[in-house]
Amino acid sequence: MVIKMEVLYKSTRNDEKKVLASQAILKGLSEDGGLFVPEHIPALDKPFKEMADMSYQEIAYEVMKLFLTDFTEEELKSCINKAYDSKFDTEEIAPLAEADNAYYLELFHGATIAFKDMALSILPHLMITAAKKNHVKEEIVILTATSGDTGKAALAGFADVEGTKIIVFYPKNGVSPIQEKQMVTQKGNNTFVIGIHGNFDDAQTGVKNIFSDKELEQTMLQKGYRFSSANSINIGRLVPQIVYYVYAYAKLQQNGKIADGEEMNVVVPTGNFGNILAAFYAKNMGVPIAKLICASNENKVLYDFFRTGSYDRNREFMLTSSPSMDILISSNLERLIYRIAGNDAEKNAEFMTALSQTGQYRITKEMSGQLADFYGNYASEQETAARIKELYEKTGYVIDTHTAVASAVCQKYREETGDTRKTVIASTASPFKFTRSVMNAIDSKYDSMTDFELVDELSRLANVKVPNAIEEIRTAPVVHDTVCEKEEMKQTVEKILGVL
Numbered sequence: 001m002v003i004k005m006e007v008l009y010k011s012t013r014n015d016e017k018k019v020l021a022s023q024a025i026l027k028g029l030s031e032d033g034g035l036f037v038p039e040h041i042p043a044l045d046k047p048f049k050e051m052a053d054m055s056y057q058e059i060a061y062e063v064m065k066l067f068l069t070d071f072t073e074e075e076l077k078s079c080i081n082k083a084y085d086s087k088f089d090t091e092e093i094a095p096l097a098e099a100d101n102a103y104y105l106e107l108f109h110g111a112t113i114a115f116k117d118m119a120l121s122i123l124p125h126l127m128i129t130a131a132k133k134n135h136v137k138e139e140i141v142i143l144t145a146t147s148g149d150t151g152k153a154a155l156a157g158f159a160d161v162e163g164t165k166i167i168v169f170y171p172k173n174g175v176s177p178i179q180e181k182q183m184v185t186q187k188g189n190n191t192f193v194i195g196i197h198g199n200f201d202d203a204q205t206g207v208k209n210i211f212s213d214k215e216l217e218q219t220m221l222q223k224g225y226r227f228s229s230a231n232s233i234n235i236g237r238l239v240p241q242i243v244y245y246v247y248a249y250a251k252l253q254q255n256g257k258i259a260d261g262e263e264m265n266v267v268v269p270t271g272n273f274g275n276i277l278a279a280f281y282a283k284n285m286g287v288p289i290a291k292l293i294c295a296s297n298e299n300k301v302l303y304d305f306f307r308t309g310s311y312d313r314n315r316e317f318m319l320t321s322s323p324s325m326d327i328l329i330s331s332n333l334e335r336l337i338y339r340i341a342g343n344d345a346e347k348n349a350e351f352m353t354a355l356s357q358t359g360q361y362r363i364t365k366e367m368s369g370q371l372a373d374f375y376g377n378y379a380s381e382q383e384t385a386a387r388i389k390e391l392y393e394k395t396g397y398v399i400d401t402h403t404a405v406a407s408a409v410c411q412k413y414r415e416e417t418g419d420t421r422k423t424v425i426a427s428t429a430s431p432f433k434f435t436r437s438v439m440n441a442i443d444s445k446y447d448s449m450t451d452f453e454l455v456d457e458l459s460r461l462a463n464v465k466v467p468n469a470i471e472e473i474r475t476a477p478v479v480h481d482t483v484c485e486k487e488e489m490k491q492t493v494e495k496i497l498g499v500l
């Protein structure tokens with residue numbers, strides 16, 4: 001009998017309370033406004049030689065069992081098998097495509113063709129299991145702010161899941177036409193989609209305020225509801241995202257692309273800092289990752305942070321062709337700040353208070369010294385478009401705008417440093433999700449075509465079948481048309497739940 005070491009979770013803003021993984025998943029955000037972090041990051045307990053031949057689902061189990069220690073083997077495997085099934089259009093789940101001296105880790109083969117599916121296809125199952133384990137009787141209401149991709153992926157994950165409702169807020173004029181169509185055509189009696197007059201940060205702030213509204217929480221409990229979050233701050237999203245970095249390394253090894261123990265770099269197109277944080281956790285678990293390359297678009301708050309040690313959100317918010325990265329407050333960065341502050345909740349809380357009061361904070365020299373494995377850079381709109389065109393013309397491979405930001409930053413990094421390590425680029429969306437920007441980058445002559453004409457043209461050009469997720473919305477009727485002011489988000493939620 002092996003005695004299992006329980007991994008406990010604590011808040012980045014409070015050292016005292018510790019909770020089990022299932023409780024952290026149910027809560028989403030800690031009551032003090034902090035994010036849950038594991039007390040320590042567990043090490044992989046199987047060698048890559050052994051994992052090289054494993055399936056995605058098997059590797060998922062190897063990684064997740066180490067973090068979600070209060071789930072039984074049966075519970076975890078059941079969640080994994082329900083999540084990573086035929087909703088994905090390839091058995092590989094996250095295939096690697098080699099193009100122009102890099103490996104594109106395609107994280108967009110799930111139901112909504114963006115990388116959010118990697119975590120959001122499993123989160124509902126983890127949450128329902130967690131609710132059962134903790135004898136939760138209330139209905140779970142998922143509240144989510146989205147910059148476009150999370151919303152649809154969460155809707156798809158939670159639609160018609162018994163014991164749950166899901167309410168999604170998105171910036172009315174801040175998502176792509178296909179992203180919007182995907183959301184407003186969402187089926188399921190428990191799904192609610194609301195556009196707000198404001199940007200993503202407004203939506204995220206509104207949701208955070210609702211979460212921390214104690215009075216509302218009490219009213220909700222009386223009515224039999226309990227809020228939870230599907231945003232990337234939930235460790236139930238973070239942990240499944242670690243899996244594909246382990247998987248990528250195992251597959252590179254299986255295919256003879258990388259030697260055992262040889263280091264690779266990863267490049268991640270970054271918004272809320274969830275995906276790259278997962279790569280950082282993977283590195284800490286023992287995946288041989290040298291550099292974590294953080295790629296931003298023109299909202300380059302993270303680039304400035306890595307360069308200067310100063311995080312400053314006081315700047316103009318840009319709408320770019322990579323809307324899922326149009327973010328000025330990268331929530332998950334808090335987990336890294338907490339860590340480089342020496343896991344000091346009090347110190348971290350000071351930085352976060354400064355951020356909410358003045359919009360900025362500056363880390364110490366000592367803290368900056370711990371960021372040597374990170375490299376930050378950004379790509380302008382023009383550089384992003386040029387990279388899509390260049391890669392297509394050179395190799396025939398078509399990438400989306402977010403992935404192109406990463407690919408352009410990868411080039412900058414290599415030019416700057418001469419680093420020739422093997423590189424995995426997180427490919428976070430299918431080009432079919434951002435068809436207009438992608439096609440315009442390739443040739444301005446496409447400008448006059450309709451969205452769906454462009455879809456067919458892209459399919460011809462890239463020699464890739466139109467994904468189901470796109471076929472479905474060609475003719476689907478709009479079923480959600482609510483729009484509200486950013487100040488009305490709370491009332492809108494109360495109205496939906498009938499608690500006014």
Ligand SMILES: *Cc1c(COP(=O)(O)O)cnc(C)c1O
Nearest residue numbers: 149271272273274275324428429
């Ligand atoms: C969400 C998203 C990102 C940003 O990921 P974070 O984890 O928020 O940094 C990048 N690209 C796409 C396509 C996304 O949907």
